[in-house]
Amino acid sequence: MTPLIFITNDDGYLSRGLRHLADTAKEFGDVVVVAPESNASGQSTSITCARPLRVRHVGDWGGVAYHACSGTPADCVKMGTEQICPRRPDLVLSGINFGSNASINIIYSGTMGAVLEGCLSGFPSIGFSLLHHNPEGDLSGCTAVVQHILSEVLAHPLPDWTGLNVNIPRLPADQIKGIRICRQARAAWRDSLEKRIDPAGQPYYWMTGKFVCNDMEPDSDMRALTDGYVSVVPVRPDFTHCEAIPLLGHLAKENCETTA
Amino acid sequence: MTPLIFITNDDGYLSRGLRHLADTAKEFGDVVVVAPESNASGQSTSITCARPLRVRHVGDWGGVAYHACSGTPADCVKMGTEQICPRRPDLVLSGINFGSNASINIIYSGTMGAVLEGCLSGFPSIGFSLLHHNPEGDLSGCTAVVQHILSEVLAHPLPDWTGLNVNIPRLPADQIKGIRICRQARAAWRDSLEKRIDPAGQPYYWMTGKFVCNDMEPDSDMRALTDGYVSVVPVRPDFTHCEAIPLLGHLAKENCETTA
Secondary structure, three states: OOOEEEEEOOOOOOOHHHHHHHHHHOOOOEEEEEEEOOOOOOOOOOOOOOOOEOEEEEEEEOOEEEEEEOOOHHHHHHHHHHHHOOOOOOEEEEEEEEOOOOHHHHHOOHHHHHHHHHHHOOOOEEEEEEOOOOOOOOOHHHHHHHHHHHHHHHHOOOOOOOEEEEEEOOOOHHHOOEEEEOEOOOOEEEOOEEEEEOOOOOEEEEEOOEEEOOOOOOOEHHHHHHOOEEEEEEEOOOOEOHHHHHHOHHHOEOOOOOOO | OOOEEEEEOOOOOOOHHHHHHHHHHOOOOEEEEEEEOOOOOOOOOOOOOOOOEOEEEEEEEOOEEEEEEOOOHHHHHHHHHHHHOOOOOOEEEEEEEEOOOOHHHHHOOHHHHHHHHHHHOOOOEEEEEEOOOOOOOOOHHHHHHHHHHHHHHHHOOOOOOOEEEEEEOOOOHHHOOEEEEOEOOOOEEEOOEEEEEOOOOOEEEEEOOEEEOOOOOOOEHHHHHHOOEEEEEEEOOOOEOHHHHHHOHHHOEOOOOOOO
């Protein structure tokens, strides 16, 4: 049977990156799109609990049906896979995002929030991001990368409970050196808030910050991208720090009636 | 020097769980609170990029200064630790949340989003959740648990890049069997959206769903809680599925100029 490919993003249903991904994916199967009404960057795996969700068909472009949902990227995955897709999709894709989701950026990313939601619901799920912040940026370097990965993943299913975080360097197609399988580089954002004073003399703060990464080991995604490679990090929706478990025996206890 | 303890939550600055945590923590150090203006459940590690943030001092209760921030729990951690705390805090706490953040719930949780934000910024960070959805629920079973964990963590620092996800069963203090160190149980929410029809005949959807967990192995957090124990899962802000890396060699490639 023709594969059914569900696609969402966090830049909203009108993003060129979403259209590029859908147009590339439709060579590999039937495509259904449900994406946020507007930009949902930074929304992580947040879901909408306090108000109801809406979804509407907004158009058919390039032979693909596009729907807009009032919620987050993770909401879009639930809406798309449970309510809009005619059957259980074979793949969940998210992107192509404008801007890096490598390293620690994954934790804030709506693009990757959708991938983690797809993954925990049992779908092979892949997020694509281009290291270019301009929504008018050149997407041509992404085409062969998306084609290669979709072709491989449809031929050789991903391991159980696994998604992929794919980041693509901002390079013309013929200058991308290749694709590396990596782990997430350790990094952080420093000095996140810029304080300003409004006309009434009151402070307000803009999210900003400096990305600090000293983890450029050969297996890190930041190293691959710096070297001109596409980085592919297998991910799963599990935060357990397994190596720490044997170090925390002193916290265990056989009753809690008295204080320590 | 007296430890400085920063506290936030996702239920908002007026939550009884926040007050209970701050009142318990103040026996261990100086406490500063910055919490969301209102309920921010389900916000994961989302951050606010598209609009500026505000923060205001809302009162001093029980000798602790409380601030309300217009953003998400992760925003509150950035705001609190960078702008409000007089110095770098020694601990970041989040909670006490009303409702479980065990197993896969962590991925949607604003409470645990704050912990992951604290953790990646280099702070020992701990989230506390009570398995009771009612914001008027009895918190007395939590006191000795929080005391024990704060006392241990201040005496024996957590491993680097490590936070804790602490879930407390809904039991009187003298019926809690003890504390177990666990891993996150694998689970998912099924049938997430309930469709309804509005008075104009148009569909809308409420987030709901059925929690499905078949992972009751002795080391899982769901098993500990079912057995009447507090579950403590060490967490880190890293999604890499390390075991999958060696299985994905077929995706690697030394150039991307042609399609697969």
